[in-house]
Amino acid sequence: MSSMLSRLAATCFVLLSGSALAESVPKAKLEPCYLPNLSDQVFCGELTRPETVGGEKTIAVHYAVLPALRDNFPGEAVLAIAGGPGQSAMDLAAHFNQTLSDVRRERDILLIDQRGTGRSNILHCDEMDSLEQLSFDDQSMDIAKETQRCKDDLAVDLNGYTSRQALADFEAIRKKLNYEKLHLFGTSYGTRMVQLYMRHHPNVIATASMDGLVPLQQNVLAVGESVDHSMELMLKQCELQPACHNRFPNLRQDFESLLSNIGGQTLLQGVKHPISAEGAALRLTKSKLNGILRLALYSQQARSLLPYAIDRLKLGDSGPVLGLFGLTMSGFDLAMGMHAAVVCAEDWPRLTEQDRQALKGSLIGEDMIAALDIACPIWQLEADVADFAEPLHSDIPTLLLSGKYDPATPPAWAETMIEQLSHSRHIVFPNGTHAVAGHTCADELITAFISNPKLDELDVSCVEKDRERGFFINANTASAAVTEKESADD
């Protein structure tokens, strides 16, 4: 009889004790909340942190937990870090939720609005009206005045918004949420945060996945060279695709003559605003055109329109270029103050004479350096370059992802890291552009890698599914029939 009772009690006790572990994650104490484009209820919290090291003023750093569907690893989370610098990770919740949807089945996803972005004391500068942007003459813009105005508006000490201080926030939030181990996932500038985390807190990192890698020792301002390289790949790819080459036999010459003929600027009257359809004038400057073409290279889809857009522009039809310009007006919501804090403190000061020489003649490099040379001294940031002299050495399992046509962080950058990362593997997507996660099978690779960090067991055969795209040969459709033989994939 008493054995019956004790058996009964034991049955219930096993159940209770077995689950006591799960209760220790204080997720329940966070506030339920919603993030843009994500209908799921998730959890949000904030942590009060000093704005500058040793300073008295504090800011609230906001974060969100997308809870695991089944919390099989309550002591772990995947920290997804946004790029930019200046993007809000929480605003990108839907994107991360999509990319990491299979990861989230077992593990929480942690999103932190890095200080100066999103909800964490965003350092935002006023932008001009989008109609003005069309006719705006960017080449005669008074960068010094604009910078000073933004600085006055923000009225904060930007020295508090560098990567290292954001890293301290991340680590404090990890501790607060009781995660013993983090899996890091960073995109573009986010990979810098990943590497800093791996360097300064290696014990709490289980794995790292980096998509569009910027090695610590790599100056992000070398992006100018990458754009040129990517543009060259695009031109070459069109030459190798029969349909594209037949349709645009003089694409390279057309592109070069466009850039040289545009001279100072061209004013095209009687165009329509790509969004509002209001009648306007489009002032096409060389730097503006460069900027539009550069951003088109970021996406596989927009990139496939480039030969057609160049061809049309040469014929005097600004339509496709205007359409691509429309893309740049929305969707790149960078917190420019925070962006400046990172770039001016971490990259601009370490520009060598050699770097400057290399960027001379680059499509956008020259303009960018010129602008920073004016803006950075105004922001008055202390150089914070200690972390960037040496590349990261680590034995943490690391997955590196690149897109072959990446106009910002070319695969060659990631390739330099293989030696220093003893447990790493670099996957290049043959048709990928900047940041491959979200529109290739990179999502599957990241999922498999996080659940089993043994890189030699990672099945990467799905990369081959990334087939070559055709370019648009008219306003309606991409060119048909791209065969393996004719492919530019070499």
Add this chain to the structure above:
Amino acid sequence: MTAWIKIYKKEMKDAIRDRRSVMAALSYSIGTPLIMCILFIAMIDKFSSPSALYLTIENPQQAPELMRHLQSKDIFSKDALPEGKSTKAITLTIDDGYLYAMQHGELATLTITADFSNDNLRSSIRRLQRELRSFSREVAALRLIARGVSPEVIRVLDVQAKDTAKPEAKGGFIIGVAIFMMIYAVFISGMNLAIDTSAGERERNSLALMLSLPIRVSDLVLGKLLAVSSFALFGLCMILLVSKIAYAYVPWQELGANVIIDGRFALYMLLFSFPLALLAASMQLFVSFMAKTFKEAQSYLTIVLILPMGMAMVTGYDIGPDMLRWLPVSGQQKALMEVVKGNVLPWDSLLMATAITLLLTGALVAALMKLLSSEKTVFSL
């Protein structure tokens, strides 16, 4: 020691030695979660689309860009079927005029031919439609850009959704069924003992002997009631334990659900079900004391148990009227579903349901005592 404790102890000892009673308590508690597991896993397998989907594509040469898009989403023509994989009976036919229409910006026609009512195909068909839509959207956006118009223009509405369901609440239907199965364990597990200790006692001729002893009828009823309730709760503990282990093997994520049996849930389950165990025991004792034989009691109870089963089922499937949340069984079940969904406990209805449960139990116990004091029942006069 009071008589009811001695009776309780004897009944428990007797019941544990009764293989039939123990098996009855265990078989449901162990069997049900296992069967549910197998069922859910089979369901997931049947209803989800395979990771690589092979189907018949007619006239693919008309649409190379579409083929590229589909391939990147793991949808292939059966021409590329590797060994060991099977084709879904879905045919995608590309119209002969597709290429011309695409090049001229006209509508390009595709046809999906399949049995749309087939559960095996439904998710695959939906997936194909989704990918065709996404290709269509992509080309449409690029066509607009090529014409100098931002694709944003035709999105028109930015509809943001805020799903008020807690993350735990996904798959409410499955959670409802799982909880219904658990609550029902309270009714099933003690049933054999209830019959054995009442109709069985009468059949063994020990009932009159028991009543000849200098004990109160209330002691007799209480002892038996607690023994049956203990078995009911033992069955509940077992089903919780087995469910916790077994449900861990079900990939609930695939169903968009999440059945977590944690300490908090188990605690609430036992707490809320305690009055139900008493109600089940008193009801079963009452019914089987009216029967003369074991067999007779069994057939009565089978009929009587339809009532709680119906209430739990209707609540589990969420098809009953709102009033059910105030009643026994459905009230507790409703409250437990809220626990699982991470919502606020409906204290008002839970307390009411519990009160009604206890009142009913009290009434049944009183009736039971009256029954056992009646010479008519005892001697079937």
Add this chain to the structure above:
Amino acid sequence: MIEVHNLSKKIADVQALDQLSFSAGDGKITGLLGPNGAGKTTCLRTLFNLLDADNGWAKVDGINVKENPLKAKKGLGLFPDPFGLYERLSPREYIQYFAELNGLASSAASAACEEVIERLQMSDIADRRCKGFSQGQRMKTALAQAIVHKPQNIVLDEPTRGLDVMSTRTLRDLLLALKADGHCILFSSHVMQEVSALCDEVVVMAAGRAIAQGSPAELCERTEQDSLEEAFISLIGSDEGIAA
């Protein structure tokens, strides 16, 4: 001491007890003799307050059964027919259970249980489960249950039914020993032999009434017959339902 006075009970349309009166004294074995359907079992059930009499009263050691059933029943031990054993319990567990329900504390119950097992010489079967017991073993277990708490009054319902010779002897010896200890023993029977062999007093019942009460010798004398059997037939006017 068991007294029954003017007890009437109607069950359905049958007058099961009709102003039944008798008494069974201490240190005596009293037999309730009557044909089937005479009301013997009804009488015993009324004695245990299982049935509610329409009229009259039953007293156990002077305590009115209806007014104070728990106290009255403490003075009773019942050897039922059928035995009503729990097959999954051993005799020791079974006897102990009844001892405790009859109000003995745990330790006292154990001691009493051991004593009665000794007395009935059933130690060899005491710890086996009752399932599969012979009729004799069952009888001993039931008997032990009836006397374990040493009730002043022991009631036996058709005790020898289905018993073999050995078991009947055991039972008889025990009853005689209990009588010698001053207990009041009341048993119902329709077996003449048994009654005449054991009883100091016989209550002859028919149609719910006590027709006569007295020692077998007195009854013979009163009816001017040689044997109890003859006396009985002459008392009730028929031998239907009676076994020799």
